[in-house]
Every structure is written in structure tokens, then in C-alpha cells.
Amino acid sequence: MRARQLAFVGGAVLGLLAICGWHTGVWADNNQQPAFQVDPDWPKPLPAPVGNDGIAHPWVQGEVAGSCVDMHDNVYTFNRGWEVGATVNGTLQGNESGAINGNDATASAIPSPPIVAFDRDGNTVAGWGNPALYPATQVDGGYASYLPHGAHGCYVDYQGYIWVGGNGDGIVQKYNPSVAAQMGAAATFVTQIGTKGTCDTTAPPASGANPFTSCNETNDANTSHTLLNEPPDIAVDPLADPVTHTPGSVYIADGYGNHRVVVYTTADGGKTYQYNRQWGTTCMIGGVATNSQACPAGTFGATGGGHPHCVVLGNDGNVYVCDRPNSRIQVFDRSCGAPSTTATPQPLCAPKKIINIGLNAGQTPLTGSVVVGNNAFQNADEAIPGAQEAILASLTTRACDIDFWPNDDYLATRSPTSQKIIVDVDLGNDNTWLIDRATSMVFGALGVCGILPCPGHNAGHFAFGHTTAVDSQGDIYVAETITGRRVQKFVPVQNGNQNGHQNGNQNGNQQ
Amino acid sequence: MSTYRRFAAAWLLCVGFSSIVANAHDLPLDRTMNGFVKIEPHQAEFVIRVPLDLLLGVPFPLAGDRYNVAASGPAVATALKFLASTLRLWEDDVRLEPSAVAGRLVPLSDRSFGDYDQAVAGVDQPLAPDTVIGFQMGYLDTHFSFPISSPNSVFSIESSLGAELGDYVQLAVRFIPLDGPSRAMLLNGASGRVALDPPWYQASAGFVRLGIEHILSGVDHLLFLLCLIIPFRRVRGLIPVITAFTLGHSITLIGTAYGLAPAGRWFPPFVETLIALSIFYMALENIVGASLRRRWIIAGLFGLVHGFGFADTLSEQLQFAGSNLLISLLSFNIGIEIGQLAVLCAFVPALALLFRGAMSGRMGIIVVSAIVAHTAWHWMLDRADILWKTPWPQPTGAGLMTLAQWITALALTIGVAMLLAKWVERKWPGHVLPAESGIDTSRS
Numbered sequence: 001m002r003a004r005q006l007a008f009v010g011g012a013v014l015g016l017l018a019i020c021g022w023h024t025g026v027w028a029d030n031n032q033q034p035a036f037q038v039d040p041d042w043p044k045p046l047p048a049p050v051g052n053d054g055i056a057h058p059w060v061q062g063e064v065a066g067s068c069v070d071m072h073d074n075v076y077t078f079n080r081g082w083e084v085g086a087t088v089n090g091t092l093q094g095n096e097s098g099a100i101n102g103n104d105a106t107a108s109a110i111p112s113p114p115i116v117a118f119d120r121d122g123n124t125v126a127g128w129g130n131p132a133l134y135p136a137t138q139v140d141g142g143y144a145s146y147l148p149h150g151a152h153g154c155y156v157d158y159q160g161y162i163w164v165g166g167n168g169d170g171i172v173q174k175y176n177p178s179v180a181a182q183m184g185a186a187a188t189f190v191t192q193i194g195t196k197g198t199c200d201t202t203a204p205p206a207s208g209a210n211p212f213t214s215c216n217e218t219n220d221a222n223t224s225h226t227l228l229n230e231p232p233d234i235a236v237d238p239l240a241d242p243v244t245h246t247p248g249s250v251y252i253a254d255g256y257g258n259h260r261v262v263v264y265t266t267a268d269g270g271k272t273y274q275y276n277r278q279w280g281t282t283c284m285i286g287g288v289a290t291n292s293q294a295c296p297a298g299t300f301g302a303t304g305g306g307h308p309h310c311v312v313l314g315n316d317g318n319v320y321v322c323d324r325p326n327s328r329i330q331v332f333d334r335s336c337g338a339p340s341t342t343a344t345p346q347p348l349c350a351p352k353k354i355i356n357i358g359l360n361a362g363q364t365p366l367t368g369s370v371v372v373g374n375n376a377f378q379n380a381d382e383a384i385p386g387a388q389e390a391i392l393a394s395l396t397t398r399a400c401d402i403d404f405w406p407n408d409d410y411l412a413t414r415s416p417t418s419q420k421i422i423v424d425v426d427l428g429n430d431n432t433w434l435i436d437r438a439t440s441m442v443f444g445a446l447g448v449c450g451i452l453p454c455p456g457h458n459a460g461h462f463a464f465g466h467t468t469a470v471d472s473q474g475d476i477y478v479a480e481t482i483t484g485r486r487v488q489k490f491v492p493v494q495n496g497n498q499n500g501h502q503n504g505n506q507n508g509n510q511q
Numbered sequence: 512m513s514t515y516r517r518f519a520a521a522w523l524l525c526v527g528f529s530s531i532v533a534n535a536h537d538l539p540l541d542r543t544m545n546g547f548v549k550i551e552p553h554q555a556e557f558v559i560r561v562p563l564d565l566l567l568g569v570p571f572p573l574a575g576d577r578y579n580v581a582a583s584g585p586a587v588a589t590a591l592k593f594l595a596s597t598l599r600l601w602e603d604d605v606r607l608e609p610s611a612v613a614g615r616l617v618p619l620s621d622r623s624f625g626d627y628d629q630a631v632a633g634v635d636q637p638l639a640p641d642t643v644i645g646f647q648m649g650y651l652d653t654h655f656s657f658p659i660s661s662p663n664s665v666f667s668i669e670s671s672l673g674a675e676l677g678d679y680v681q682l683a684v685r686f687i688p689l690d691g692p693s694r695a696m697l698l699n700g701a702s703g704r705v706a707l708d709p710p711w712y713q714a715s716a717g718f719v720r721l722g723i724e725h726i727l728s729g730v731d732h733l734l735f736l737l738c739l740i741i742p743f744r745r746v747r748g749l750i751p752v753i754t755a756f757t758l759g760h761s762i763t764l765i766g767t768a769y770g771l772a773p774a775g776r777w778f779p780p781f782v783e784t785l786i787a788l789s790i791f792y793m794a795l796e797n798i799v800g801a802s803l804r805r806r807w808i809i810a811g812l813f814g815l816v817h818g819f820g821f822a823d824t825l826s827e828q829l830q831f832a833g834s835n836l837l838i839s840l841l842s843f844n845i846g847i848e849i850g851q852l853a854v855l856c857a858f859v860p861a862l863a864l865l866f867r868g869a870m871s872g873r874m875g876i877i878v879v880s881a882i883v884a885h886t887a888w889h890w891m892l893d894r895a896d897i898l899w900k901t902p903w904p905q906p907t908g909a910g911l912m913t914l915a916q917w918i919t920a921l922a923l924t925i926g927v928a929m930l931l932a933k934w935v936e937r938k939w940p941g942h943v944l945p946a947e948s949g950i951d952t953s954r955s
Contacts, residue, residue, distance in 0.1 A: 037776060040900050071619060072541045117540065125538045160619040160648040176576060178540055178564060178647030190576065190645075238620065269643035459900070493775040 033436065033443050034405070034421070034492050036476060038460040042489040043122035046112060059112035059127070064487050066154035066164065066467050067479035073471040074125060075118045076177070077479060077487050078154040078164050081111035082129070114147055115154075115162070117177070120475070122489075126177065128188065146189075146196070148173060149214070150230065153310070153401075153467060157248075158238035159270060161190060167230040167256050167305070170199040170215050174270070193228065193250065193264055193273055200224035201257050217256045217305065220282050225275035230256030233310045233401070233467075235319075241265050242335040243276060251319060253311040254278075259300045261311055261321055263337070279337035279349035280308065283326070291325040291396060293356050293363045298332075298348040301325025301396065310401040310467075315419055318352060320402060327398035328369070329355040329422075355440070357398035357424055357433065358391060372435050373398075376442035380451045387452050394428030401425045401467040405434075406474045423468050423476055430455035430462040432478050446476060446490045459488070539564035542680045544672070547627040548600070548707060549687040550662045555607065557600055557655040558630045563616075563647050565673050565680065566590055571616070578644045580616055587614045590651050597672040598682075600657055601704065602664045607657035614653040618644045624652070627687060662689040665713070667706045674700035696830045705831060714835040715842040718828075722846020725824050726854070731786050731890065732817060734883050736854055738793035739810055741876050742803055746859060753851065755807040759814020760821055761844050767822035768829060768840050780898040782819040787891035789813040794884035798877050821847065 048058035062081025069075055117126035129147065148166025155163045156177075165172040171194040179188050194200075199215035200223060215229045233253040241249040243265070250264045250273055260280040264273035282302050283295035289302035300307035300323045308330075310322035319332045336349035354369035358377055365371055374388075381388035391398075404419035422435040423446075431454040432446040447454030447462055454461050463484035469477045476490040539562065546559035563571070571586040572579040591612045600607045613634050617623070623633030634654040659666075666686075673680030678699040686707040687693040698705055706713060726732055739756065743749050766772065793809070825843055832839035866875040 039776065070540065072543065074540055119538075119542075123538070125540060158620045159643070159645065161645065176645050176648060179576065179645070269641065491776065 033434070034474075035444065036434075036446055036490040037493050038446075038448065039122075039475075039489040039491050040459040041122065043118045043124065043487070046116070047124055047127070055108050057108045057110045059116070059124075060109045061112045061116060061485065061487075063151075063481040063485050064466070064479040065151045065481045067469045067477050067487055068154040068156050068162070068467075069469045069471045069477070070117075070156040070160065070162070070177070071472075073120050073473060073475075075120075075469065075471070075477050075487070075489075076126075076154055076156065076162060077116050077118075078151050079112055079114055079116060080151045080481070082114050114151060115164070115175075115177070118487075120471070120473070128177070148196075148231075152231075153233035153253075155234045155236065157236035157270075159248075161270065163234040163236065163250070165231040165234050165252070167232045168214055169197045170194045170228045170230065171196050172228065172231050172234050172250075172252055190270075191272060193252065194231070195227060198227055199257065200227035200229045200254070215257045217303070220257065220259060222254075222258050222260050222278070222281060228252065228254050228262070229258035230254075232256070232306060233308075233312075233322075235311050235313045237313055237334065239317075241276070242333075243338045249276070251311045251313065253308040253321065255300070255306050255308045255324075259283075259302075259307050261308060261319065261332070261336070277337035277339045277347075279332065279347050280321075281348065282307075293326050293328055293360050293365045293369075295323075295326055295366075296348075297351050297354060297366055297369075298330070300330075304396045306400070309399075312402055312404070314404060322399045322401060324400055324427075325396045327357045327360065327395060329357070329399050329402060329424075331355070355399075355422075355435075357426070357435075357442075360395050361389070361392055370440050372440040373433065373442040376451050383450075384452060390453060391426075391429050394426070397428030398426045398433075399424060400427040400465065403468050403470045403476075405470050405476065407470045407472060423470060425465045425468050425478060427465055429453045430465060432462065432465055432468060432476075446478065457484070462488075538676070538679060539673075541565075542673070542676070544670075544680075544682045545624050546598075546682060546684045547630060547687060548666065548668065548684060549627055550659070550666065550689045552662055552689065553659065554610070555600060555602070555657040555659050555666060556631065557598075557609075557657065558624075558627070558634060558653065559594070559598060559655075559682075559684075560617075560624045560630070560650045560652050561590075561594065561672070563649050563651060566593075566651060569593065573646060576646050578616055578646065578649065580638055580642060580644060581640075583616055587616065587651065590614065591653060594651075594653055594672070595655065597670065599669045599671075599704075600655075601667045601669070602657075602659050602661075607659065609655040610658050611656040612653065614651055616644055616649055617652050618642060618649045621650070621652075627685070665706055665710060666708065667704050668698070669704040670698060670702075671700060677701060691834065694830075694833065706833065709831070709833045709835070711835045711838050714832050714839045717831065718839040718842035719846040719849070721825075721828060722843040722848075723850040723853075724846075725821065725843075726847050726850030729820075731790060731887075732820070733854060734887065735786070735790045735793060735813065735817065736851065737858060738790055738797060738880065738883055739806070740855065740858055741797050741862065741879055743859075744863070746855075748803075749855070749859075751807040752810045753855070755811035756814040756817070757844075757848060757851070759811040759816075760818030760847070761814075763815045763818030764822045764825065764844060765840050767819060768825065768836065772819060772822065777898065777901050778819075779823055780894060780901050782816060782823070784891060784894040784898050785816045786820050787887050787894050789816055790887035791884055791891055794880040794887060797880035798884065800873065800876075 046059040046061070048056040050056050060081050061077060061079040064077045064079055066078030067075065113127040114129045115127065116124060119125045148164055148171050149168025150166040151164065152166045153164070157163060160177070162175050162177045163172055164175070171192050173192040174190040175188045176190055177188070200221045201216050202221050217230065221229070231252045231254045235251045237249045237251065238247055240247055244267070246265060246267060248266045248270050252262050252264070254260050254262045259282045260278045262278040263276050265276045266273050279298065281299055283290050283292065283299040285292060285294065291301040291304060295301060302325065304325040306322065306324035308321045309324035312320040314320055317334060319334055319336070321330050321332060323330055330351040331353040332349055332351050337347045354366055356365050356369055356371045358373040359365060359371045377388040377391045380391065402425070403423050405421040405423050407419065420437055422437055424433045424435055426433055430447070431449065431452070433442045434444040434446070435441065436443050442451060445451050445454070448460030455463060457463060462478070462480060464480050464482040465478050465484065466481040467479045471477070474492040477487055478490070479487045541562035541564045544559055544561050544565070546557065549556045569586055569590045572582045591614050595609060595612065615634060615638060617633070617638065621633070623629045630652070631654060634652045668684060670682045678701050680700060682698045683695065684698065685693055685695045688708055694708070696705065696707070709717070739752055740749055763772070772778065793813070829836065829839065865879070870878065
């Protein structure tokens with residue numbers, strides 16, 4: 001019997017050695033593309049502080065418009081739950097899309113602070129706004145009187161400051177996320193670009209049911225050096241500016257009403273900012289403002305919101321801009337528009353590259369532009385007849401926001417790695433595409449549906465995916481707005497250069 | 512993270528509902544200190560970067576919302592004294608005292624702690640006069656030099672900085688010995704004093720203790736052992752079963768330590784579910800009175816599964832093995848075996864006592880096994896629920912190929928083992944002991 005057991009164990013060891021050999025060989029395949037899966041346990045339940053009424057009041061973020069990562073791999077969300085409207089639980093809440101209402105308005109739920117930060121484990125590590133800046137009589141909790149209306153994108157710069165922008169009333173703001181507990185809430189505010197409620201527009205601000213100004217999407221001033229229109233996204237350059245040779249320049253996607261990327265530079269280490277240059281204008285074809293993948297290079301789609309919708313600095317020194325209405329990404333040199341000093345600057349800057357996220361039916365992309373995705377979407381068609389047409393029918397939203405993967409440094413600008421993947425949020429198709437930069441192919445998706453539309457509210461589905469951020473460990477975060485109202489985390493499960501979290505920095509940041 | 516949750520809950524209760532949104536963060540946004548310990552022939556160099564988030568009690572001077580770096584000297588000196596008392600370095604059992612200290616404030620954007628040489632050079636350089644450091648948006652970089660008696664001593668480190676936050680505050684330290692490769696560790700306040708390069712006997716002793724603690728505190732492993740031995744009355748009959756279980760979990764434990772286990776979030780709940788299933792299955796076998804002739808095979812196969820479970824515990828501790836990875840693994844295994852033997856020494860006589868009188872015969876086996884099966888059933892459902900909610904890897908071509916290879920290899924392994932076993936039985940029939948040898952089969 002003992003001999004038999006030994007023989008059995010010997011066979012088992014031989015077999016396992018064979019397994020290990022295969023196993024190691026497969027995982028060492030550097031050509032293998034990464035795969036990701038949703039972390040259903042992230043984030044953990046938000047705080048539910050007990051109020052004076054003795055009842056626990058759980059935070060509800062409402063629409064999660066913006067997502068960004070800091071150098072410690074904390075994840076910030078810029079939320080709309082606080083935006084004003086109806087009274088819920090004795091507190092005036094929103095009655096527009098940005099507020100908590102409907103299913104969010106549970107018996108005791110309250111809006112979370114505008115900024116909520118989570119650590120990589122999903123713990124809520126910060127929640128702040130700045131009520132010290134609003135009049136005590138303000139009924140909405142006060143945030144709307146100073147935060148950007150239409151809470152939108154956020155970005156953590158190389159000094160650790162957090163920037164927020166909104167597609168409402170013409171401002172981007174800079175905050176110190178660490179300061180409030182020690183110096184008071186008012187001290188979080190550092191500076192802003194633009195004037196709240198005063199827009200770069202020739203039309204009067206819209207009003208109506210919305211008690212706050214909106215800069216009016218249909219206008220196209222593109223002129224002011226001090227005012228913005230509806231800026232949804234921000235990026236800050238840690239490297240020396242190509243014009244001023246000073247680090248810290250702020251790139252703003254001044255979209256919606258305007259159609260430009262505008263750059264502000266600083267000469268005092270980030271206390272104040274001055275207009276330096278801009279580029280971009282409305283797409284015109286045959287004298288008509290148009291949305292089309294045939295739009296002239298350097299112009300942005302005319303209508304539909306978010307033109308441009310994102311601005312991201314790559315480690316190649318280029319500026320990646322989402323032309324959301326045209327489902328394309330335009331890649332510009334950082335020196336574009338330099339320097340604009342005329343009274344009405346609308347300089348067109350030729351992009352180095354145009355990346356079309358799938359080719360719209362019946363539209364001809366510009367000569368030299370790159371079309372990614374159609375092959376992959378064709379494969380989707382083979383899986384489900386009509387899937388390709390369905391994906392491409394979502395003409396205007398396939399480039400909503402992007403980030404690069406992997407980002408060993410949380411700042412894409414100086415991540416030393418190849419950034420071989422573009423993570424592209426496709427709002428209309430409720431999925432997030434993974435694009436191989438080298439081959440310009442959509443090779444995968446974050447959604448559990450694969451390369452197919454993936455609407456839904458279960459883990460790994462999307463509803464109005466809006467912005468994305470990649471941390472230094474290879475995790476990808478996607479914030480969902482309007483009907484999604486959450487932020488999801490996707491972790492790498494296999495890849496050629498970064499196996500799970502094992503190759504990342506042990507402490508989550510590089511110092 | 513349980514410490515964090517307690518801390519956060521206490522904080523939330525303290526501040527109350529109305530002030531939540533008015534306050535800033537409740538925990539340090541930056542909770543990780545980065546450091547290097549480099550051993551030179553006559554001294555140990557310790558450079559460490561501490562987030563200012565963790566030094567709130569030090570009154571660094573301000574100019575508006577920024578630090579007055581030029582006037583920060585006295586505050587830096589205060590911080591250095593504080594750090595010297597909370598970050599302790601030992602040579603053998605002698606606590607080292609620094610002979611030289613230096614420190615400076617740096618902004619979050621400073622990248623000099625990418626490697627040791629840059630870090631040391633950075634601490635000793637003055638900051639550029641126009642450097643901007645926003646409040647709480649920087650680090651204190653420090654450099655301590657400790658005279659040592661020998662570079663071959665055993666050096667250890669202990670941190671109590673941020674101890675009130677439990678395991679939330681971490682110290683990532685890279686140890687660079689005079690000779691040999693460097694190694695990284697991630698410590699927290701609960702780690703206590705940790706040897707940076709333990710000798711093999713010290714590492715071995717620690718891992719033996721860890722193995723014993725793990726098996727004795729692992730209720731599911733104990734229940735599985737209980738199920739294995741319930742039908743046996745003689746220790747001799749247990750030997751092949753326990754041996755097979757031990758070999759099984761040793762293979763997967765060591766394999767996992769060398770990075771051969773599947774990655775992915777699905778794997779831990781998968782293993783946990785299988786462990787619960789293994790207990791339930793063994794309990795069922797006992798209840799229905801299945802033959803014990805091949806129990807050693809089942810024990811061996813389920814041992815593979817339990818080994819993955821042991822490895823999960825071990826993974827966070829292997830950083831303390833120093834350069835003694837294999838020895839530490841084997842020591843952990845020895846600890847597991849010692850714990851198993853201790854458990855058997857308690858279980859076997861306890862069962863013998865229990866199975867007397869009304870509980871004698873199959874009645875006792877059935878009752879005890881039914882209780883275990885009931886517990887395992889609930890564990891299995893709970894763990895399967897977690898597994899069910901954990902997405903599996905997306906089906907890619909490479910992934911499917913890997914899966915096919917695993918299945919093929921597993922089938923081959925089992926097939927080869929079975930063939931070998933049969934061949935040996937035919938070849939040396941006289942050497943093959945009946946499986947029930949030493950087992951009281953009259954009641955099974």
C-alpha cells in the first residue's frame with residue numbers, strides 16, 4: 001500500500017510540474033493583452049452619520065460626474081447629489097438630473113459632500129465641500145454658490161491640488177484637499193479661473209427651472225482671456241511649458257458653448273494663472289455647423305455637448321482631446337495656439353493625429369486619420385447580428401473621456417511606461433473600450449458583456465459611463481452619471497507587462 | 512481594515528451628522544512612509560520620507576496657505592526628535608542611537624525617493640528658494656546615521672508612528688545589506704519589531720509558530736481533520752490519510768509561494784468554497800458509511816485545496832522570511848504538522864470517549880458528522896454566494912487555452928497516478944497493505 005501511495009504521489013508531482021511549466025509559459029507571454037474584472041466590493045458602503053434625529057443618514061453621491069486619482073492612489077469623485085431642487089428628508093435636494101431623487105431618496109438618505117475620496121480598499125477617506133464660502137441662508141447646503149454648477153471633471157495635479165470643472169457656469173477651481181481639518185473649510189479653496197455665472201458668450205445665460213446660470217451651449221464666443229463657457233475637464237502639466245518654460249500650465253477643455261482648448265500659465269508656483277493660448281473652433285462643413293467625422297482637423301463637433309469633453313496629457317508630450325460629438329480623439333502638440341494675443345483668437349491647430357472610435361456609417365474620415373474599433377465591432381456583429389450597427393449608431397458619444405494604461409505614475413504626463421492602452425469611455429454604448437495604441441485596435445472592454453453595448457446596473461455593466469481614471473497599480477475607475485450614479489473599479493487579472501498588482505509599487509505611489 | 516472601520520465609526524459618531532460635510536478628510540490621505548535602510552561597514556543609514564499628514568502635531572511655520580520653508584528649521588528639528596523616538600532601529604538586541612540626523616520639507620511633486628542614492632542626496636540638498644509647499648501637501652525627508660558594531664549583525668526595525676490608526680498607517684522599507692540583494696517590506700503599527708534580514712533559524716522559528724497558530728485558529732481546517740478521523744479508531748489507520756493530506760497541502764502551499772497559483776479575485780473565494788465543500792463531502796461520507804479504503808486519495812486531493820487556503824494566510828507574511836524563503840515555507844509546513852498532531856492527540860481520545868455508550872457504533876459517527884455537515888453546508892452556501900458575485904475572468908482565447916491546459920494536466924495527473932498505483936499493486940502485491948489496516952471497519 002505504501003508503495004502504491006508513493007507511486008500516486010510521484011505521478012501527482014510529475015503532473016503538477018507539467019502544469020507549472022505550461023502555466024509559467026502562458027503567463028510569460030508578453031503579447032497577451034490585459035484583461036480586467038470589476039471589483040464588486042469597491043467601494044465599501046458610504047458613511048451613514050447619525051443625525052440629531054437619532055437616525056442614520058447614509059450618503060448618496062447622486063450622479064458621479066468626475067473621477068480622478070491622486071499620487072497615493074486615493075480616488076476622488078466629484079458628485080452632483082448636492083445640487084439644489086426638491087426637499088427630501090427636510091433638506092432641499094435637486095429636482096434636476098444632478099440631484100438625488102427617485103430611488104436615491106430613501107427614507108433617510110442625504111447627499112454626500114461634493115467631493116468624496118476613497119482609498120484603494122474602498123474606504124471613504126475624505127468627504128468635503130466648502131460651506132464656509134456660502135451664505136448661511138443658502139438652502140441647498142451652499143455648495144452651488146461657489147462650486148462649479150454642473151459638477152463635471154476633476155483632476156489632481158503634480159503638487160497634489162485637486163481641480164474641478166463644471167459644464168454650467170464658467171469656472172474651474174483649484175482646491176487643497178488636505179487642509180480643511182486643520183485650517184478650516186474655507187482654506188481648501190486656492191484659486192479659480194473664470195468668473196462664476198459670467199460666461200464667455202454673446203448670448204444671455206440661460207435660466208428657468210434651474211436657479212443657477214448656464215452658459216448656454218449654443219453660443220460660440222471662444223474669445224475671452226478671462227472667462228470660460230462650460231469647461232468640463234482640466235489637466236495640469238508638471239513639465240516646463242513650451243512657451244513660458246515654467247511648469248504648472250493648466251489645459252482646460254472649454255467645451256459645450258465654446259469649442260476650444262485654452263491654456264493658462266502660472267508664474268508664481270500656482271497661486272494665480274494667466275491666459276496664454278488657445279486653439280479650436282466649431283466644425284463647419286459647407287458653411288453649416290455640423291457634427292461629423294469628416295469635420296476639419298482641429299475643429300470640434302458643433303452640438304450635443306462636450307466639444308471638447310476631455311483633455312488629457314500623455315507621456316508623449318501631446319494633448320489628447322475628446323471630440324465627443326464626433327466620436328474621435330484629436331492629438332495635439334502642447335505648443336498649439338502659441339501664443340494667442342489677438343482680441344478674437346480662434347487659431348486652428350492641426351492635430352498630429354485623429355483617432356476615430358469606430359467609423360460612423362456614411363461618413364468619410366479625414367485623410368490620415370486613424371479609425372480604431374471597426375474590426376472589433378465587426379466581430380461583435382458576428383456574435384450578435386446588428387451589434388456593430390448598434391454601436392456605431394451611437395454617433396456622438398464614443399469618445400467621452402480617456403486615460404492611459406498602465407500609469408505607473410498617476411500623472412499620465414510622466415508615466416515612464418509605454419501607456420500601451422487607451423481606456424475610452426463610450427457613454428452611448430454603455431461600455432468602456434480598451435484600445436491598443438500600437439495597433440489602433442479595440443481589443444477588449446471593461447464591461448462584462450465584452451465588445452458589445454453593456455447597459456445595466458449590475459457590477460460590470462454601465463449606465464452613462466462618463467469619466468475614467470487609472471491608478472499607479474493598474475486599476476481602472478469609471479464614474480457613471482445621469483442614471484448610473486456610481487463609480488466602479490476594475491482590476492487587472494492578467495496581462496503581459498503588469499500581472500495584477502504584483503509589478504506595481506508596493507506602496508501605491510512613486511516618490 | 513477592521514481597525515480603520517472602528518476608527519472611522521468612532522470619528523463619525525464624535526463629529527455628528529451636521530458637521531460631516533463641513534470637515535475635511537477623516538483619515539490621512541497619505542498614509543505610507545517610504546524608507547531605505549542601508550548597511551555600510553561601520554554604520555546603518557536610514558532615510559525615510561514621512562507624509563506631513565502624519566505629523567500634524569509639529570508646528571511647521573506657515574505663510575498663508577503654504578509653508579514658510581526658510582523658517583522651518585526649528586520645526587524640522589522637533590519632528591526629527593519625534594521620529595527618532597517612534598522609528599526605532601536595532602542591532603541584535605541593542606537599540607541604535609543616531610549619530611547624525613538631517614531633514615527637510617519637500618513638496619508632493621518631489622521624486623527623489625525613487626531609489627536610495629537619490630533619496631540620500633536629496634535630503635542633504637537645500638530646497639530651491641522658489642519651492643512651493645501647500646499646507647499638508649508635502650513630506651518631511653529625513654536621514655539618520657547609526658554607528659554599528661558589525662555589518663553582519665541582525666538588524667530589526669519597529670515603527671510606532673501613527674499607531675493609534677492601527678494597520679492604516681504603513682511603512683514601506685527597502686533593506687539594502689552590505690552584500691546580497693535588497694528586499695522590500697511593508698510594515699504597520701501592528702507588525703512590532705521586525706528583523707530586516709533574519710537568520711534562517713530565526714525565520715524558521717517564526718514560521719513554525721505561525722503554522723501552529725494558523726492551524727489551531729483555522730476552524731474549517733480543524734473540522735476537515737475531524738471529519739477525516741471520525742471513523743477511525745486506531746492511530747495506525749490514520750497515518751496514510753494524514754500523510755496524503757499533508758503532501759497535498761504542501762504541494763499547493765509551496766507552489767503558490769513560488770507564484771504558480773492562478774491570479775484573480777475569483778480564486779480566493781473559489782478555494783474557500785471548495786474547502787467548505789471538502790468538509791461537507793467528508794461528513795457525508797461518514798454519514799453514509801462509505802468505504803475507507805480510498806480515503807487517503809480523497810484526503811490528498813482535498814489537501815491540495817487546503818494548501819491554497821494556507822497559502823493565502825502565508826502570502827502577507829513571506830516578506831518577513833528574509834532570504835530564507837524555502838526554509839520559511841518548510842517551517843510553516845512543519846508548524847502546520849505540529850498543530851495537526853496536537854489536534855489529533857486531542858481529537859482521537861476525545862472521540863474515543865464520546866463514542867462510548869449510547870454514541871457507540873455508527874450512531875456516534877452519524878451524529879457528529881451531521882453537526883459538522885450542517886455547519887459546512889452553511890459555510891458552503893455563504894462562500895458560494897460570494898464566489899457567485901465575483902466575476903470570472905472574461906473568456907479570452909489565451910484564457911481558454913490556459914484553462915484547457917490545466918484541465919488536461921489535471922486529468923493526466925490523476926490518470927498517471929491511478930495507472931501507477933494499479934501497476935504497483937500488481938507488481939508487488941505482497942507489499943501492499945490493505946487500506947483498512949489498523950482501522951476498525953466493523954462500525955464504518
